[in-house]
Amino acid sequence: MTPAIQVTGLGKKYGQVHALRGISFEVAQGEFFGLLGPNGAGKSTTLNILAGLTRPSSGIARVMGYDVVGEFRLSRRNLGVVPQEVSTDRLMSIRKTLQVQAGLFGVRKASAWIEELLHRLYLWEHRDKLGHELSGGMKRRLLVAKALVHKPPVVILDEPTAGVDVELRREFWGFIREIHAAGTTILLTTHYLDEAEDGCERIGILGQGRILALEKTSDLLKRHSDRELRLRFDRPLPQIPVSLREFAAELLEGGHVLALRTKGKEDREAFWRRLADLGIAPVDVEVKRPDLEDVFLELTRGRGEQQGRELPV
Numbered sequence: 001m002t003p004a005i006q007v008t009g010l011g012k013k014y015g016q017v018h019a020l021r022g023i024s025f026e027v028a029q030g031e032f033f034g035l036l037g038p039n040g041a042g043k044s045t046t047l048n049i050l051a052g053l054t055r056p057s058s059g060i061a062r063v064m065g066y067d068v069v070g071e072f073r074l075s076r077r078n079l080g081v082v083p084q085e086v087s088t089d090r091l092m093s094i095r096k097t098l099q100v101q102a103g104l105f106g107v108r109k110a111s112a113w114i115e116e117l118l119h120r121l122y123l124w125e126h127r128d129k130l131g132h133e134l135s136g137g138m139k140r141r142l143l144v145a146k147a148l149v150h151k152p153p154v155v156i157l158d159e160p161t162a163g164v165d166v167e168l169r170r171e172f173w174g175f176i177r178e179i180h181a182a183g184t185t186i187l188l189t190t191h192y193l194d195e196a197e198d199g200c201e202r203i204g205i206l207g208q209g210r211i212l213a214l215e216k217t218s219d220l221l222k223r224h225s226d227r228e229l230r231l232r233f234d235r236p237l238p239q240i241p242v243s244l245r246e247f248a249a250e251l252l253e254g255g256h257v258l259a260l261r262t263k264g265k266e267d268r269e270a271f272w273r274r275l276a277d278l279g280i281a282p283v284d285v286e287v288k289r290p291d292l293e294d295v296f297l298e299l300t301r302g303r304g305e306q307q308g309r310e311l312p313v
Helices: 043-050 074-075 095-106 111-121 135-149 165-180 193-199 217-223 241-248 266-280 292-301 304-310
Strands: 003-016 015-029 032-036 057-061 079-082 154-158 185-189 201-207 211-215 226-232 250-252 256-263 284-288
Touching: 003 043, 015 043, 015 057, 015 201, 015 211, 032 043, 032 193, 032 292, 043 057, 043 154, 043 185, 057 074, 074 079, 079 135, 079 185, 095 111, 095 135, 111 135, 135 154, 135 165, 135 304, 165 185, 165 193, 185 193, 193 292, 201 217, 201 292, 211 217, 217 292, 226 266, 241 266, 256 266
Parallel strands: 032 185, 032 201, 079 154, 154 185
Antiparallel strands: 003 015, 003 057, 201 211, 226 256, 226 284, 250 256
């Protein structure tokens, strides 16, 4: 089956600065894929190339098999984009905006689908409001409706919930899960890593214009097996035992809590043996398993500042 998105050796230079350094990845039809990375990693450049807003310096990008440069009209017709920046026509109503957007894609008789979108995105009662009368949340929902009005098989969500309140975020993700369940391919970029962890089946992490990780979300979390331990003692420890200092241990709450991090099964077994040799036993143990934020920071730590100085892509 043709990939929904296919990126091969994609590169982009701005003068002497490399925004993308020959990245490659695919997104299968019907997949929910996350493209993550710190500011300046190359996410926006990648999305702009897929949307036909930026020409690559090298490599190929395709949407549903159509080259985003050589077959722009066909690739763009198969793509819906919810941009990060909120922009609406101040003097056009919500309903008229969607009618115009449908017309731009050559969609005829879109009234029924537009009406459904207005209901599903809680915009029906505001359908005749002009752009300058809309709240921030309404504008966000209108962007989603515009991206979906031509029923594209692939949808890009670029920071879709930035600045959105909790209730709207819940409604938004409920709707996105429904269209994904119906077969729509989703490519998500977000700084809310809990959203990516909950929704994405597979994740690519960018750093300095390169792919740092590309695998199933569950496998990515398993591969990084650090554990943060917090041990509570009924009597305070006067100091950290010498044999435990290699675990970056720290005493908290007046010595009643020992916090540390272990790396992998063998590391944890060594810690517990040393603790037993010391003859001290905790009354309670709290274990924090790594989440996507932990993995993200481990892969990108120390790179964000350099990227930010290099180019704000």
